Amino acid sequence: MIRVVVVDDEQLVRAGLRLILEAAEDITVVGEAADGVGALEQAHRLRPDVVLLDVRMPGVDGLTAAPQVIAAGAKVIMLTTFDLDEYVHQALRVGAVGFLLKDTPPRDLAAAVRTVAAGNAMLAPTVTRRLIDSFAERGPARRDAARERLAPLTIRELEIVREVARGHGNADIARRLTMSESTVKAHVSRALAKLHVGNRVQLAILVYDADLL
Amino acid sequence: MIRVVVVDDEQLVRAGLRLILEAAEDITVVGEAADGVGALEQAHRLRPDVVLLDVRMPGVDGLTAAPQVIAAGAKVIMLTTFDLDEYVHQALRVGAVGFLLKDTPPRDLAAAVRTVAAGNAMLAPTVTRRLIDSFAERGPARRDAARERLAPLTIRELEIVREVARGHGNADIARRLTMSESTVKAHVSRALAKLHVGNRVQLAILVYDADLL
DNA sequence: TCCGGCCCGGACGGCGGGTAGGGGTCTTCC
DNA sequence: GGAAGACCCCTACCCGCCGTCCGGGCCGGA
Known part of the structure; x- marks a missing residue:
């Protein structure tokens, strides 16, 4: 069973994510948080396998919280509405292994959680594309x-x-x-x-x- | 309708791929080839949207054929049984926008074709992971x-x-x-x-x- | 044995880096 | 309007380090 914590400042989004993930039989949402501080606290207390982390949040945002969450032993998937290059670069640099847009279909979201839990990585297709481009020129x-x-x-x-x-x-x-x-x-x-x-x-x-x- | 050409030296693999892809209603396999030369010929003649290209093939292999296939206007997804770093690096450098293992589930394969046809990129999770790693250290x-x-x-x-x-x-x-x-x-x-x-x-x-x- | 890699010394010319200073333009302030 | 100052670009001169060329000695393997 893959233990997940979802972090987003909007309660509605959290509920939606929980609904989607709980629908999968091998995934359980063990906690929620509304900002970076809460995320870190939950990561330490609950020791989840995967943390879904919103990029932008009031207070401590996802990008700044990510390194410590990872240090706590969890894999991090970043969530965002817009895939700005700045976000992506920073997220991947600090060790996030997933980067998804919020319009990701439910089944892909669950698949991403499984993929990440297995030690692999999952990016939104647009992000993958740009990552490849930046790799190719500096190859x-x-x-x-x-x-x-x-x-x-x-x-x-x-x-x-x-x-x-x-x-x-x-x-x-x-x-x-x-x-x-x-x-x-x-x-x-x-x-x-x-x-x-x-x-x-x-x-x-x-x-x-x-x-x- | 997304027009696809599949290239692999084993006839059985080609048949399997065709079966999988034809099952999707928005995808049609318009041609097949058994080596790089055939791939290039088909790419020029049929002008497909996407070409599935096996990495290793007798004669002209997929990696060497890829640049010219891309130049012919097609998106290229590389297929392989093992995701050796060397293959991945070279493939992405020459402009491939997909890199999948042959054990990819059918529905993911179709999804990859759609993703690539839409101008985005799709990599196998293990490949994504290593790409991120190499990006993070050299970011x-x-x-x-x-x-x-x-x-x-x-x-x-x-x-x-x-x-x-x-x-x-x-x-x-x-x-x-x-x-x-x-x-x-x-x-x-x-x-x-x-x-x-x-x-x-x-x-x-x-x-x-x-x-x- | 000869060969090639690795180590050392000394001496020499040339390039690299430091210092001091002149001329130019712009801002600031009277 | 003009003086003071800051900043940038340019230059000349001195010296230490870099790079070359000449030696030579020690070892391992073909």
């Missing part, structure tokens, strides 16, 4: 290309180049890796030659593109 | 923070700092922006002071995080 296209370029480097060289990309000077790197500054210079120099770049900034750019922190 | 969190840090810079300083982040030397920058090398150095120096960083590599890192190319 791992350059990443693979950059890694290809970094391939000829030896282990040690790569290690030093990563330090370079962190913005450290040669002296710093020498200290961190406990070696002579001359050695660091030699490694950097050979890396520059292998990668056909002129200075350490371009070195850092490559490491950055390759996504190696 | 616009640092971007905004970095832009905040770069705020105190003047227009000109920012202009120069961006050149720095491209890996250009001071002399290069001076030539590009038609000013003295001394001037460039001064700007860089003041930028370093304002941002409280020690060298130009860290400067480049900030610009990179801020996503200003």
